[in-house]
Amino acid sequence: MTEYKAMTENERDRLNRAALDAIDEACEARRRFACFNSPHEGISVIREEFEELWDEVKLKQHSGTAMRKEATHLAAMALRFIVDLT
Numbered sequence: 242m243t244e245y246k247a248m249t250e251n252e253r254d255r256l257n258r259a260a261l262d263a264i265d266e267a268c269e270a271r272r273r274f275a276c277f278n279s280p281h282e283g284i285s286v287i288r289e290e291f292e293e294l295w296d297e298v299k300l301k302q303h304s305g306t307a308m309r310k311e312a313t314h315l316a317a318m319a320l321r322f323i324v325d326l327t
């Protein structure tokens with residue numbers, strides 16, 4: 242069985258930064274758009290953000306900045322799904 246090491250402090254700092262970025266994005270989206278009205282609406286928006294991330298991943302020349310931006314959007318919409326619908 243594979244054993245994994247605990248996160249380093251640097252990894253934990255990066256994780257916190259990513260989570261805060263996703264929360265900021267979810268707050269900004271909430272200022273511009275109403276809450277999700279249904280699980281179907283929420284999953285449609287999540288799928289749209291997933292597809293935008295997938296488009297970046299499929300590029301031959303990956304851009305870390307562009308992938309991070311789209312991954313943050315995806316995480317933000319997942320957070321909105323949790324907050325608005327559960």
Ligand SMILES: [Mg+2]
Nearest residue numbers: 290293311314
């Ligand atoms: Mg996006």
